[in-house]
Amino acid sequence: MTHHETPPPALAEAPPAGGPSTDSLSAPSSRRHLSFPKIGVVGMLGAMIVLFWLVMALFGNQFAPYDVGEILDADVFEPMSRLYPFGTDYLGRDILSRVLAGTRQTVGIALIATSLAALGGALGGLAAAVTGGWFDALLSRTLDALVSIPSKMFGLILVAAFGSSIPALILTLAVIYLPGCYRLVRAVAVNVAALDFVLVARARGEGKFHIMTREVLPNIVGPVLADFGLRFVYVVLLLSSLSFLGLGVQPPDADWGSLVRENIGGLPYGAPAVIMPALAIASLTIGVNMLIDSLFGRSLRRKGAA
Amino acid sequence: MTTPSPTLNAPLSKAPLAPTRFADAAPLVEVANLKVVARGEDGREFPIVKDVSFSVKRGEVVALIGESGSGKTTIALSVMGYARSGCRIAGGRVRLGDCEVTALSESGLADLRGRRVAYIAQSAAAAFNPSRTIMAQVIESALIHKTATKAEAEVKARALFTALALPDPDGVGDRYPHQVSGGQLQRLLAAMALITDPELVIFDEPTTALDVTTQIEVLKAFKAVVRDRDTTGLYVSHDLAVVAQVADRIVVLRDGAIREVGATGQIIEAPRDDYTRSLIAAAEPQPRAAAPLRETPAPLLEVTNLSAGYGGLNADGMPHFPILDAVGFRIQRGSTLGVIGESGCGKSTLARVVAGLMPAARGAVTLDGRPLPPTIAGRSREDLRRIQIVFQMADTALNPAHSVSKALSRPLTFYHGLTGAVLDRRVFELLDLVKLPRGLADRKPGELSGGQKQRINLARALAAEPDLILCDEVTSALDTVVAAAVLDLLVELRRDLGVSYMFISHDLKTVRAICDDIMVLYAGRKVQAGSREAMAEPPSHPYADLLTASVPEMRMGWLEGAGAHASNFIDPADKTKGGKLFSRSGCAFYPRCPLGIAGTCDRERPPLRVTPQGSEIACHRSDADLMSLTAR
Numbered sequence: 001m002t003h004h005e006t007p008p009p010a011l012a013e014a015p016p017a018g019g020p021s022t023d024s025l026s027a028p029s030s031r032r033h034l035s036f037p038k039i040g041v042v043g044m045l046g047a048m049i050v051l052f053w054l055v056m057a058l059f060g061n062q063f064a065p066y067d068v069g070e071i072l073d074a075d076v077f078e079p080m081s082r083l084y085p086f087g088t089d090y091l092g093r094d095i096l097s098r099v100l101a102g103t104r105q106t107v108g109i110a111l112i113a114t115s116l117a118a119l120g121g122a123l124g125g126l127a128a129a130v131t132g133g134w135f136d137a138l139l140s141r142t143l144d145a146l147v148s149i150p151s152k153m154f155g156l157i158l159v160a161a162f163g164s165s166i167p168a169l170i171l172t173l174a175v176i177y178l179p180g181c182y183r184l185v186r187a188v189a190v191n192v193a194a195l196d197f198v199l200v201a202r203a204r205g206e207g208k209f210h211i212m213t214r215e216v217l218p219n220i221v222g223p224v225l226a227d228f229g230l231r232f233v234y235v236v237l238l239l240s241s242l243s244f245l246g247l248g249v250q251p252p253d254a255d256w257g258s259l260v261r262e263n264i265g266g267l268p269y270g271a272p273a274v275i276m277p278a279l280a281i282a283s284l285t286i287g288v289n290m291l292i293d294s295l296f297g298r299s300l301r302r303k304g305a306a
Numbered sequence: 307m308t309t310p311s312p313t314l315n316a317p318l319s320k321a322p323l324a325p326t327r328f329a330d331a332a333p334l335v336e337v338a339n340l341k342v343v344a345r346g347e348d349g350r351e352f353p354i355v356k357d358v359s360f361s362v363k364r365g366e367v368v369a370l371i372g373e374s375g376s377g378k379t380t381i382a383l384s385v386m387g388y389a390r391s392g393c394r395i396a397g398g399r400v401r402l403g404d405c406e407v408t409a410l411s412e413s414g415l416a417d418l419r420g421r422r423v424a425y426i427a428q429s430a431a432a433a434f435n436p437s438r439t440i441m442a443q444v445i446e447s448a449l450i451h452k453t454a455t456k457a458e459a460e461v462k463a464r465a466l467f468t469a470l471a472l473p474d475p476d477g478v479g480d481r482y483p484h485q486v487s488g489g490q491l492q493r494l495l496a497a498m499a500l501i502t503d504p505e506l507v508i509f510d511e512p513t514t515a516l517d518v519t520t521q522i523e524v525l526k527a528f529k530a531v532v533r534d535r536d537t538t539g540l541y542v543s544h545d546l547a548v549v550a551q552v553a554d555r556i557v558v559l560r561d562g563a564i565r566e567v568g569a570t571g572q573i574i575e576a577p578r579d580d581y582t583r584s585l586i587a588a589a590e591p592q593p594r595a596a597a598p599l600r601e602t603p604a605p606l607l608e609v610t611n612l613s614a615g616y617g618g619l620n621a622d623g624m625p626h627f628p629i630l631d632a633v634g635f636r637i638q639r640g641s642t643l644g645v646i647g648e649s650g651c652g653k654s655t656l657a658r659v660v661a662g663l664m665p666a667a668r669g670a671v672t673l674d675g676r677p678l679p680p681t682i683a684g685r686s687r688e689d690l691r692r693i694q695i696v697f698q699m700a701d702t703a704l705n706p707a708h709s710v711s712k713a714l715s716r717p718l719t720f721y722h723g724l725t726g727a728v729l730d731r732r733v734f735e736l737l738d739l740v741k742l743p744r745g746l747a748d749r750k751p752g753e754l755s756g757g758q759k760q761r762i763n764l765a766r767a768l769a770a771e772p773d774l775i776l777c778d779e780v781t782s783a784l785d786t787v788v789a790a791a792v793l794d795l796l797v798e799l800r801r802d803l804g805v806s807y808m809f810i811s812h813d814l815k816t817v818r819a820i821c822d823d824i825m826v827l828y829a830g831r832k833v834q835a836g837s838r839e840a841m842a843e844p845p846s847h848p849y850a851d852l853l854t855a856s857v858p859e860m861r862m863g864w865l866e867g868a869g870a871h872a873s874n875f876i877d878p879a880d881k882t883k884g885g886k887l888f889s890r891s892g893c894a895f896y897p898r899c900p901l902g903i904a905g906t907c908d909r910e911r912p913p914l915r916v917t918p919q920g921s922e923i924a925c926h927r928s929d930a931d932l933m934s935l936t937a938r
Contacts, residue, residue, distance in 0.1 A: 033586060180655070196697040196699055196702040196703040196705075197702065197703050197704055197705040199663060199695075199697070200695065200697070200703060200766070202663065202682060203661050203662065203663055203682065203690065203695050204716075204717060204720060204721075204770075205682060205687050205690040205720070206720070215705055217703065218705070218707030218708070219706060219707050221707075241552045273773075
């Protein structure tokens with residue numbers, strides 16, 4: 001640590017510390033503005049996909065050519081046509097309209113559930129890392145116990161017990177993914193909490209909440225958000241698989257997972273009714289991953305190299 | 307080292323000589339117009355080594371010296387044909403004997419490295435694989451390059467262990483890296499480098515991470531093997547005093563360019579370049595003016611009979627792993643106490659206990675005559691404000707996510723309730739106080755240099771307007787020139803603000819330069835304490851004496867002179883004299899002490915007494931006995 005010869009390039013040219021302050025009267029420079037991370041082509045593509053689905057989640061209904069539940073045609077599993085761009089489903093309903101309507105269910109439920117899991121996990125993980133001792137041990141072991149239950153099984157049990165309302169679904173998903181968030185936050189926060197600046201804050205007499213949110217949290221935002229993105233994808237997939245099993249969003253509403261399940265009968269005919277919702281799931285998960293990777297992968301790598 | 311090896315006893319007469327000695331030898335290494343560039347974050351390349359040319363003759367040791375960022379390690383690595391990731395050798399050539407290093411292919415370089423050029427890194431602990439035995443790692447390069455069979459290599463390794471004055475040369479190879487001391491590991495790293503009889507050995511700050519008392523042993527061992535094997539060496543260091551002991555010629559570098567090349571004697575006695583002069587001046591810190599003594603009846607801080615450690619308490623109320631044992635001292639308002647000792651002696655723990663970060667097992671800490679509660683939770687905000695702590699590692703002591711102004715604002719708001727324009731003004735005043743431009747206020751720590759970060763650290767402590775600042779090795783991680791500037795700043799702040807310091811350091815020179823009183827700790831106990839003047843006079847405690855004798859002096863031949871003296875002391879890791887390092891009943895220094903009295907020093911705890919010079923010494927020996935040790 002003491003005598004590495006590779007100062008960051010910006011400092012190589014810096015005058016030796018202690019030089020008389022020539023520009024001591026200069027006003028705070030323009031450095032205060034927020035600089036957005038450069039995300040590159042892949043990141044832009046991911047951002048566009050994510051943005052597209054977010055807009056669809058909010059305003060998808062406006063773009064839907066037909067009513068979600070309306071049976072339009074006697075012919076089921078129709079191929080793509082000018083009339084029905086994504087074909088029709090097993091009841092002859094327009095798939096494009098149903099996918100657009102399902103966006104709200106899938107993205108909305110997944111977003112709320114992931115946010116709850118990340119928030120709870122971050123609070124718990126930070127508290128455990130900063131407090132340590134028996135509190136840490138108790139919380140960690142409790143959540144470990146939760147992890148030991150397979151997530152789909154756990155979801156099945158909860159849905160079986162509490163029914164399949166949307167709030168119950170959100171809570172179930174949040175509870176399933178909270179321990180993972182907790183683990184990650186605790187693991188990165190423990191390293192930060194051992195650094196000298198946290199010790200300085202403790203010596204200053206700062207409270208636990210200040211240390212958690214002001215000293216530790218800003219230094220782990222990168223990994224935590226990257227994890228948020230990944231977990232969002234998992235939640236989408238789990239929600240889709242629960243729906244596919246018939247335990248998720250209930251008819252007549254349909255999220256993407258239920259759309260796949262409903263129309264699974266069309267698979268032998270290569271009907272777009274089953275392929276399009278599956279593609280929607282795939283595009284959202286890939287888009288989120290591309291965005292997250294380019295946002296944090298680069299900065300993390302840079303930190304690692306420093 | 308109960309049986310010092312013949313190498314060490316041989317007269318170390320071959321002091322670095324004038325370059326004429328090598329005049330007839332052909333240069334082994336020739337570096338011509340070397341340019342190395344690094345790629346910045348924005349993708350542009352900028353030079354880090356600019357047009358450097360020098361040569362090393364066979365059997366010669368050439369030192370590359372400079373501060374961080376001077377390119378000394380980069381140059382040394384490029385002699386092996388290596389550039390660190392993000393860097394590239396952009397021009398010039400490096401020749402080693404008959405081989406053009408810069409033109410070699412990857413496989414050609416692989417044959418070269420470890421075989422013809424060997425590298426000794428700064429951190430031996432990081433250079434060894436913790437899960438393999440030392441022997442397996444030492445002979446590895448001989449096996450890879452097929453210079454010897456396994457059996458031959460092991461025989462050779464043992465011979466090297468002996469030559470490097472390692473205790474138990476036959477058995478040490480079977481141990482794992484964590485089972486030997488840091489100084490021994492550094493010597494084992496040298497054995498690893500020398501196993502293939504390389505033509506050139508690159509020493510990259512090999513003693514920088516070591517305690518002074520250990521450094522002297524390692525330096526002696528290095529010097530002996532270099533001389534006996536007629537090894538050619540490239541010695542990279544920032545420490546002129548160390549280099550003066552081992553190098554024949556010195557290349558002074560700054561910002562990737564050569565400032566001066568000359569024989570060691572010429573560089574240290576008659577430097578031609580201004581920069582070399584400033585390096586030499588910074589390496590020999592001049593005593594700063596002592597604080598004007600203010601006669602106050604009560605000391606600012608009084609610590610009495612303090613014990614602390616880790617693990618639960620045992621029956622007599624002491625921790626299972628004691629770090630501090632019955633330490634007591636006083637700090638007068640406006641004065642500076644220097645706490646000195648080797649790594650692990652408890653100096654940092656002392657700062658933590660005083661700051662309340664770690665509760666004491668026994669003893670009391672009194673501030674202005676009022677006892678302080680042992681933990682932070684028990685102390686009032688006012689108590690906490692009055693004692694501030696500044697850590698060694700400026701990198702980790704500042705929150706990388708907070709700008710400078712945010713770091714400085716927090717204590718101002720927290721302790722003094724400042725907000726708005728008043729707060730902003732005070733932040734600027736603090737920056738002025740530590741002599742940093744106000745424009746830095748919006749920067750993040752990552753955009754500051756090491757010296758600037760340490761100044762921000764100091765400014766943050768000053769923001770609280772404390773009475774006492776605990777400085778834990780604040781200058782140890784800085785370059786000598788930058789460290790000297792920080793020391794000047796500390797002295798100035800004390801004069802202007804009347805703040806007191808507890809200055810913790812392993813560097814006797816630094817402590818002597820700025821402290822009014824000095825306390826020497828050994829294994830968690832106070833072995834000697836007194837005013838700076840009293841401490842400079844004999845008699846002194848044998849450990850304090852060893853510390854003094856181990857600090858390299860900037861003159862050639864110091865190592866040979868000091869060698870005889872420091873050899874009286876026993877290597878701490880060589881426990882042949884028996885006893886644990888921390889023996890509760892006797893004197894902790896007994897296992898290493900040349901004056902130890904069996905039956906007394908290992909049984910009874912030495913009492914503290916005051917010498918005629920006015921310093922306190924914890925030793926069973928009389929003043930006259932101690933004087934005789936120093937005189938030797």
